[in-house]
Amino acid sequence: xxxxxxxxxxxxxxxLAPAPESTGxxxxxxxxxxxxxxxxxxxxxxxxxxxxxxxxxxxxxxxAEANNKDVDKAVKAARKAYDTVWSKMSAKERGKYIxxxxxxxxxxxxxxxxxxxLDGGKPIRESRDVDIPLAAAHFFYYAGWADKLEYAFPNxxxxxxxxxxxxxxxxxxxxxAAWKIAPALATGNTIVLKPAETTPLTxxxxxxxxxxxxLPDGVVNIITGAxxxxxxxxNHNDVDKIAFTGSTGVGKIIQNAIAGTHxxxxxxLGGKAANIIFEDAALDQAVxxxxxxxxxxxxxxxxxxxxxxxxxxVYNIVLRKLKDRMESLIVGNPLDKNTDIGAINSKEQxxxxxxxxxxxxxxxxxxxxSNCSIPKKGYWCKPTLFTNVSQSNRIVQExxxxxxxxxxxxRTVAEVIEKANNTPFGLxxxxxxxxxSKLFNMTSQLNAGIIWxxxxxxxxxxxxxxxxxxxxxxxxxxxxxxxPYLKF
Amino acid sequence: MSKTKQKIDLSSFPxxxxxxxxxxxxxxxxRSIKKETKVQGLKMALNMVDLTTLEGADxxxxxxxxxxxxxxxxxxxxxxxxxxxxxxYPNFVKTAKTNLQGSGxxxxxxxxxxxxxxxxxxxxxxxxxxxxxxxxxxxxxVISRGKFHExxxxxxxxEIAAIKEACGNSRLKVILExxxxxxxxxxxxxxxxxxxxxxxxxxxxxxxISPAATLPVTLVMLEAIKDYYYKTGIQVGMKPAGGISNSKxxxxxxxxxxxxxxxxWLTNKWFRFGASSLANDLLMQIVKQDTGIYQSKDYFSKD
Numbered sequence: 109x110x111x112x113x114x115x116x117x118x119x120x121x122x123x124l125a126p127a128p129e130s131t132g133x134x135x136x137x138x139x140x141x142x143x144x145x146x147x148x149x150x151x152x153x154x155x156x157x158x159x160x161x162x163x164x165x166x167x168x169x170x171x172a173e174a175n176n177k178d179v180d181k182a183v184k185a186a187r188k189a190y191d192t193v194w195s196k197m198s199a200k201e202r203g204k205y206i207x208x209x210x211x212x213x214x215x216x217x218x219x220x221x222x223x224x225x226l227d228g229g230k231p232i233r234e235s236r237d238v239d240i241p242l243a244a245a246h247f248f249y250y251a252g253w254a255d256k257l258e259y260a261f262p263n264x265x266x267x268x269x270x271x272x273x274x275x276x277x278x279x280x281x282x283x284x285a286a287w288k289i290a291p292a293l294a295t296g297n298t299i300v301l302k303p304a305e306t307t308p309l310t311x312x313x314x315x316x317x318x319x320x321x322x323l324p325d326g327v328v329n330i331i332t333g334a335x336x337x338x339x340x341x342x343n344h345n346d347v348d349k350i351a352f353t354g355s356t357g358v359g360k361i362i363q364n365a366i367a368g369t370h371x372x373x374x375x376x377l378g379g380k381a382a383n384i385i386f387e388d389a390a391l392d393q394a395v396x397x398x399x400x401x402x403x404x405x406x407x408x409x410x411x412x413x414x415x416x417x418x419x420x421x422v423y424n425i426v427l428r429k430l431k432d433r434m435e436s437l438i439v440g441n442p443l444d445k446n447t448d449i450g451a452i453n454s455k456e457q458x459x460x461x462x463x464x465x466x467x468x469x470x471x472x473x474x475x476x477x478s479n480c481s482i483p484k485k486g487y488w489c490k491p492t493l494f495t496n497v498s499q500s501n502r503i504v505q506e507x508x509x510x511x512x513x514x515x516x517x518x519r520t521v522a523e524v525i526e527k528a529n530n531t532p533f534g535l536x537x538x539x540x541x542x543x544x545s546k547l548f549n550m551t552s553q554l555n556a557g558i559i560w561x562x563x564x565x566x567x568x569x570x571x572x573x574x575x576x577x578x579x580x581x582x583x584x585x586x587x588x589x590x591x592p593y594l595k596f
Numbered sequence: 597m598s599k600t601k602q603k604i605d606l607s608s609f610p611x612x613x614x615x616x617x618x619x620x621x622x623x624x625x626x627r628s629i630k631k632e633t634k635v636q637g638l639k640m641a642l643n644m645v646d647l648t649t650l651e652g653a654d655x656x657x658x659x660x661x662x663x664x665x666x667x668x669x670x671x672x673x674x675x676x677x678x679x680x681x682x683x684x685y686p687n688f689v690k691t692a693k694t695n696l697q698g699s700g701x702x703x704x705x706x707x708x709x710x711x712x713x714x715x716x717x718x719x720x721x722x723x724x725x726x727x728x729x730x731x732x733x734x735x736x737x738v739i740s741r742g743k744f745h746e747x748x749x750x751x752x753x754x755e756i757a758a759i760k761e762a763c764g765n766s767r768l769k770v771i772l773e774x775x776x777x778x779x780x781x782x783x784x785x786x787x788x789x790x791x792x793x794x795x796x797x798x799x800x801x802x803x804x805i806s807p808a809a810t811l812p813v814t815l816v817m818l819e820a821i822k823d824y825y826y827k828t829g830i831q832v833g834m835k836p837a838g839g840i841s842n843s844k845x846x847x848x849x850x851x852x853x854x855x856x857x858x859x860x861w862l863t864n865k866w867f868r869f870g871a872s873s874l875a876n877d878l879l880m881q882i883v884k885q886d887t888g889i890y891q892s893k894d895y896f897s898k899d
Contacts, residue, residue, distance in 0.1 A: 114825060114828075116822070116860075117858045117859040117860055118855075118859070120854050120858060120859040120862055122633065122637065122640070122850075122854060123633065124627065124628070125629075125631040125634075126630075233626060237626070389611075390611045391610065392612075392620075393613035393619075394613075396619060396620050425826070435858075436854075436855035445626070445627075445628040446627050446628055542611045542613075562613050562616065
């Protein structure tokens with residue numbers, strides 16, 4: 109008798125009815141100007157570009173395109189604010205403003221969350237429970253440091269750098285702005301920030317909140333635009349510090365551009381994290397960690413656990429559990445409270461992901477996608493995994509930045525450490541084992557800035573974040589996050 | 597395939613990570629269950645209730661009243677499902693059996709020196725036999741938690757296997773009393789032992805110990821059931837009992853089952869709620885979905 113494969117039937121006929129978060133309470137303008145010197149000013153070119161909702165391809169708002177002139181204006185405003193107000197203000201007073209921004213984010217949390225999901229495609233569950241609360245938490249955390257810098261760096265007389273140019277990515281728009289603005293303000297710097305061109309809206313809403321908080325004019329300037337605007341910030345002579353989160357490619361360009369200048373920099377770039385499952389791990393929870401590691405925010409996460417290593421003795425059962433767990437992931441409308449995986453952030457990114465799916469299949473890897481349905485309009489990618497891959501595959505080596513997991517097996521600790529470190533990146537890693545000694549042995553040998561033990565993608569403002577090798581340098585978050593904005 | 601006792605390796609059991617369990621449950625409790633999903637879920641839950649009375653003060657008349665309630669949940673509302681079973685002490689099985697005749701509602705009886713289980717195997721077998729002979733279709737036994745904590749897993753296993761044999765054709769639910777086990781690792785271990793020894797159902801609690809059923813502990817047990825199913829293709833049922841008194845929580849349990857074990861478990865053959873006050877809350881919610889108004893509790897019969 110042929111052995112029947114035992115399969116769990118997830119087609120239950122009891123599906124969750126739509127539960128969309130309402131958009132009635134949000135306020136979005138049709139057009140946004142540049143926030144320079146505490147005022148909303150028109151771009152000197154007169155050009156505006158559209159920012160769209162990746163879930164239905166509709167235009168949400170028109171956003172100003174800042175050119176060299178506008179960048180110069182913004183940097184001048186920041187310099188003036190630094191020279192005349194911000195560097196002269198007592199640290200305690202500075203802290204109060206930061207606390208005020210934190211509270212305003214909390215007050216407007218719902219609006220921020222909905223706009224974040226509309227503009228970026230991430231599920232409301234994440235923007236509501238992760239992005240926005242963490243953004244507020246970062247402001248609260250660094251507000252507390254503002255008047256305690258002498259204690260953070262005893263006997264070293266910490267001084268601000270001056271004007272910080274900050275460029276943020278599209279995967280966590282408000283959160284990345286918070287990671288950059290909060291420590292810069294706490295250390296007494298002024299700011300010119302450029303959010304990513306596909307997701308500028310929450311940064312612009314943050315500008316409104318900053319205005320409401322009464323922050324002195326020019327301390328924070330938020331200007332919008334694409335790569336050229338970013339380049340203008342990087343190349344401006346009067347910028348003292350560049351903080352960039354984004355692709356390794358752009359990070360290299362920035363480092364080239366600032367070579368030989370006085371500018372300091374922190375770069376938080378790509379990643380291809382190893383998520384390592386040992387046979388003695390709590391396997392069901394490890395499976396949950398794999399899901400959180402790679403499908404959180406559609407895999408648009410620089411620290412995503414995109415390279416899975418499973419010890420051979422438990423490979424079959426882990427794969428089976430993983431595939432079953434994938435069946436209950438709901439892909440669709442980002443504003444639906446039940447959505448687990450939202451829309452791919454942009455058409456361009458979807459093309460990149462699809463390119464890699466093709467490469468994977470061409471390389472002989474076996475592709476598996478869950479049986480979920482996806483909407484007709486908008487940009488979507490089903491949760492995907494590849495088996496039958498090795499370190500030699502491009503889908504294992506290169507950052508895909510999508511919901512695509514590459515699974516390999518290993519036999520020994522030494523083997524998995526070698527493979528995990530065998531990558532140009534070094535941002536994060538995850539280790540799953542029930543044995544504490546094994547966990548600590550692993551953490552001291554993995555070349556990654558962040559290592560999670562029996563969990564993945566957990567963030568906290570008190571914990572420094574940053575990478576090794578092509579994942580960049582410098583740390584954001586925690587006490588370490590103050591240092592890149594100070595001179596001693 | 598029918599359930600018989602299986603060989604089990606008592607030296608090693610899968611581990612459970614408490615933080616991970618918490619994360620998974622958070623995903624479940626954040627789901628929004630609305631409209632037709634809610635109505636369908638409420639009716640499904642009602643059909644899974646084991647209406648229970650396990651008091652020292654129980655009498656024949658009290659049991660008869662409960663049987664009436666089981667058959668007439670809310671007669672003014674058409675096409676309501678019935679509850680799955682009425683659960684009583686062994687000496688009331690006969691009464692319940694007589695009063696539920698032809699209703700399709702099962703009689704479940706606790707046994708094995710419920711709730712402490714502190715007695716000899718002889719007494720426990722006799723207790724079980726009395727319940728089965730009186731016509732109980734389902735037997736809810738308790739495991740020997742003391743022996744379990746002593747590490748005498750063979751004893752626990754053998755005892756369950758012996759009771760299973762005494763059950764004959766009646767289905768056996770094995771109560772782990774998770775509130776006395778202390779860790780999820782131990783809950784997992786007890787689940788695996790019970791399943792291997794022949795349990796048709798594993799059940800969280802007697803209802804006499806706090807904490808009783810919780811979503812996290814239920815997930816740990818569902819995962820044990822899933823692993824057994826992967827290995828053998830044999831289904832084992834799950835019954836959280838105690839502390840589930842409102843509809844929202846009941847729906848979250850069902851969602852947990854849906855996302856862990858899927859369709860085949862979303863029936864009262866494989867999933868039950870051990871509860872006394874849950875039925876009325878479900879009824880209140882079902883009627884509310886229809887009329888748009890919450891009635892006072894006094895519009896639903898209490899037996």
